[in-house]
Amino acid sequence: MAVQNKDENSLPGSKLTIADIAAELGVSKTTVSRAISGKGRIGKETVRRVMECIEKYNYRPSAIAKGLATSKTYNIGVAFPADTNLSSTPFFQICLLGVCEAAAAMDYDVLVTTVKENDISQLKRIVENHNIDGIILTRDFMNDMATEYLKQKDIPFVLVGSSEDSTIVQVDSNHREACEKLVSLLLADKMSRIALIAGDMRHMVNLSRCEGYINALRSRQISIDTELVFTDCDSQVSIEQAVNSILKHQAECIICTDDVICTRVLSLLREAGAHVPGDIKVASFHDSIYLESNNPPVTAVGMDVKELGCIAGKRLIEMLGGDIDIHKKILDYEIHLRRSTQ
Known part of the structure; x- marks a missing residue:
């Protein structure tokens, strides 16, 4: 079928197909596809005619049509x-x-x-x-x-x-730098016993965040207290064990490597009757709406x-x-x- 002029009640350009364009110009659908994709041996005059027809009727090939023409799925x-x-x-x-x-x-x-x-x-x-x-x-x-x-x-x-x-x-x-800066700010606020609860250490992001924690302590010549550092805490049980031990060893602050761990820590502290920040302070190496809206709002590293x-x-x-x-x-x-x- 031939493509009609818009003034002759033609279909909107977005509904036209390669077959419509081919019928209008008297060429094959393959020729139109090749002209659109720029692939294959097509004469310059044929390409010009196809492009002019496309522009005239504001034709936009569908994702499937484009994919067939360019070998892409989009x-x-x-x-x-x-x-x-x-x-x-x-x-x-x-x-x-x-x-x-x-x-x-x-x-x-x-x-x-x-x-x-x-x-x-x-x-x-x-x-x-x-x-x-x-x-x-x-x-x-x-x-x-x-x-x-x-x-x-x-x-x-x-x-x-x-x-x-x-x-x-x-x-x-920049997780390493951001986490190092956060710990440094807390240390500057006269804290020294800062505990860390980290997630799965097979994940590169957790490794980077822990390195930031370690670098901040070392830069102030504070030794790493292994009784305050807990890694691979990827379950409710492991986080609960970490919190209980940290409270027992009287840390001043708990830092969590992400907002999920931090949310669980806050819940466990409430259950234990430990008030934040009165009894112990809490911070996170990753922020979220949950931490921002917590009572009290939680100090955290913000990333877009x-x-x-x-x-x-x-x-x-x-x-x-x-x-x-x-x-x-x-x-x-x-x-x-x-x-x-x-």
């Missing part, structure tokens, strides 16, 4: 860690909002999957079924299987986090998680367009001093 993936904390922390949801915002602005859709440290079968499926053009990883493990697999398959990807592998495109906040997602999404789509710059993007942070440490 989907990017986001891989979340499949651990128990996923449902209780806003970090990944907020990061996803940022990715979706960037993708929508660049005519891409987002497909979500999950990965485990020793099981990346979900990731493999969407890659090997050609469901995505590239992917964003939201957590990096030591000796990470996901990054090695994606490099092997030559799939473009961006890591929201940090890796020692300089060939990986990374977007992150949505911006992390936005930049990661934009960076990945730029890579899919041919940008090969692999520099690491580091976002700024803020220290939110609140009543929990006053």
Whole structure:
């Protein structure tokens, strides 16, 4: 069928198809697809006619049509860690909002999957079924299987986090520096017995935050008290054991490596009858609405998680367009001093 002039009650341009354009010009659908994608042997005059017709009727090819023409899906993936904390922390949801915002602005859709440290079968499926053009990883493990697999398959990807592998495109906040600064501020406020409760140390982000804690103590020549440092606290039981021991050893302040641990610590302190900040002070190496709205509000390191997602999404789509710059993007942070440490 021929494409009618808009004045002749033609369909809106967004509803036209490659077949309509082909019929209007008397060429094949393959010719129109090749003219749009710039691939294949097509005469300059034919390309000109196709482009003029597209412009005349304000034609916008669908994602499927564009994909057929360019061998792209116009989907990017986001891989979340499949651990128990996923449902209780806003970090990944907020990061996803940022990715979706960037993708929508660049005519891409987002497909979500999950990965485990020793099981990346979900990731493999969407890659090997050609469901995505590239992917964003939201957590990096030591000796990470996901990054090695994606490099092997030559799939473009961006890591929201940090890796020692300089060939990986990374977007992150400066966790080590931010955490060192927060501990230094607390030490300057005449505290010396500052306890630490950290999550899974296989995660690079926890390693970086703990290094910040250690660096701050060492810079003031304060020895690390092993009775006040608890790592791999990734369950209610392990956090409860840590809190009980810290109270027994009369720490002045508890610092948690993330908001999920901190929320649990605050609950356990209330159950134990320990008042914050009167009996013990509390701070977190990652902020959230839960900590900000707690009574009292909790001192924490603030990072723009949505911006992390936005930049990661934009960076990945730029890579899919041919940008090969692999520099690491580091976002700024803020220290939110609140009543929990006053």
